[in-house]
Amino acid sequence: MLSTAIVVFREVLEAALVIGIVLAATQEMPYRRFWVSLGFMGGLAGAGLVALFAGTIAQAAFGMGQELFNALVLSLAVCMLGWHTVWMSHHVQQLSVQVRALRQAIVEEAGAAKMLALFIALAILREGSEVVLFLYGLSVESGGALNLLLGGLIGLALGVLVGLFLYLGILRFSTKHLFTVTSWMILLLAAGMASQAANYLVQADWLNPLYTNVWDSSAILPEGSLLGGVLHTLIGYEDRPSALQILVYFTTLGTLILLMKGVQKKDAKKSKAALGASL
Amino acid sequence: MTPVFRLLPFLLASFLLFLPPSLWAQDGEFRLLIRNHRFEPVKLKLPAHKKVKLLVINEDETPEEFESHDLNREKVVMGKSQIVVYIGPLKPGNYKFFGDFNLKTAQGEIIVQ
Numbered sequence: 001m002l003s004t005a006i007v008v009f010r011e012v013l014e015a016a017l018v019i020g021i022v023l024a025a026t027q028e029m030p031y032r033r034f035w036v037s038l039g040f041m042g043g044l045a046g047a048g049l050v051a052l053f054a055g056t057i058a059q060a061a062f063g064m065g066q067e068l069f070n071a072l073v074l075s076l077a078v079c080m081l082g083w084h085t086v087w088m089s090h091h092v093q094q095l096s097v098q099v100r101a102l103r104q105a106i107v108e109e110a111g112a113a114k115m116l117a118l119f120i121a122l123a124i125l126r127e128g129s130e131v132v133l134f135l136y137g138l139s140v141e142s143g144g145a146l147n148l149l150l151g152g153l154i155g156l157a158l159g160v161l162v163g164l165f166l167y168l169g170i171l172r173f174s175t176k177h178l179f180t181v182t183s184w185m186i187l188l189l190a191a192g193m194a195s196q197a198a199n200y201l202v203q204a205d206w207l208n209p210l211y212t213n214v215w216d217s218s219a220i221l222p223e224g225s226l227l228g229g230v231l232h233t234l235i236g237y238e239d240r241p242s243a244l245q246i247l248v249y250f251t252t253l254g255t256l257i258l259l260m261k262g263v264q265k266k267d268a269k270k271s272k273a274a275l276g277a278s279l
Numbered sequence: 280m281t282p283v284f285r286l287l288p289f290l291l292a293s294f295l296l297f298l299p300p301s302l303w304a305q306d307g308e309f310r311l312l313i314r315n316h317r318f319e320p321v322k323l324k325l326p327a328h329k330k331v332k333l334l335v336i337n338e339d340e341t342p343e344e345f346e347s348h349d350l351n352r353e354k355v356v357m358g359k360s361q362i363v364v365y366i367g368p369l370k371p372g373n374y375k376f377f378g379d380f381n382l383k384t385a386q387g388e389i390i391v392q
Contacts, residue, residue: 007382058357063363134344138380199351202351203351203354213370218348240349
């Protein structure tokens with residue numbers, strides 16, 4: 001039971017952390033509960049489907065379907081995170097200058113809410129399908145259905161709890177700078193995911209790692225440890241990264257920061273001009 | 280020449296750089312069995328400084344996940360099926376791997392010489 005709980009916990013944790021950050025960043029979104037629930041249900045259904053068709057996915061693309069699928073899901077998630085950060089910085093800028101009444105109209109843009117739902121679904125689907133396969137294997141052999149169920153539930157509850165702590169922690173300790181804090185967390189999350197996607201493409205033999213083990217910090221902070229795993233999810237920590245991963249990580253980070261700053265500058269100019277015209 | 284054409288050699292070169300290494304060199308195939316949630320062989324010897332194709336064959340009915348932090352690899356193998364994992368080129372040394380769904384029994388090591 002304990003070993004089941006541990007495996008499930010580790011898989012759930014990754015999704016829970018990611019979702020915790022994204023939820024903290026989307027406080028203002030109206031009808032959020034509806035879209036979040038939809039994302040959760042879609043993700044669970046998706047996890048079941050991916051597990052069901054795992055064999056088919058694996059055999060696609062000359063046996064590299066699994067890697068490509070993971071890389072695709074991660075890349076999609078990176079795009080959504082990037083879009084969200086740029087979009088948010090755009091609107092925060094407008095909010096600070098323009099009338100408060102605009103706020104509602106802006107956050108009601110339905111696209112953002114749908115994106116949130118899809119992002120949550122993707123996060124759950126990727127980790128969830130592995131949980132399904134793992135539990136399926138156990139149920140076929142050990143037969144101890146109660147133990148299995150209990151272990152799974154404990155792991156799930158613990159993972160969700162950590163995600164919840166992160167969510168509440170962000171809200172509690174960064175109320176004044178919520179936007180800045182969540183933006184940076186999302187940027188780092190996106191960069192880490194991009195580097196993970198690159199690693200899947202290396203594993204699929206589609207990309208060259210350029211140079212492996214640029215550093216080795218596995219003796220100090222192994223990626224397999226709890227802290228290493230959490231940092232891996234949150235900021236893309238790798239104990240033995242390839243040069244390609246580092247390149248992709250900083251390219252993603254740099255591109256998103258430039259986009260953010262660009263949008264903010266443009267907005268600042270616009271609002272200045274608007275202000276000048278109204279005077 | 281326009282600047283775009285002048286850039287062409289660099290673009291080509293960078294494209295080649297990102298091509299998969301398997302197109303450059305194919306250095307043999309190795310097999311790893313999963314039977315009763317154990318790896319066979321438990322210690323697998325691989326050549327150093329070479330890229331190898333590792334065939335992981337799952338003879339069990341249940342799925343397993345071949346995973347290694349040392350090698351930066353992670354791939355599910357369904358029951359009664361097999362996967363290909365490209366590994367290396369590696370420096371000499373020991374690289375642990377494990378089956379994530381059966382951690383108690385599925386432990387192994389690649390020894391690169």
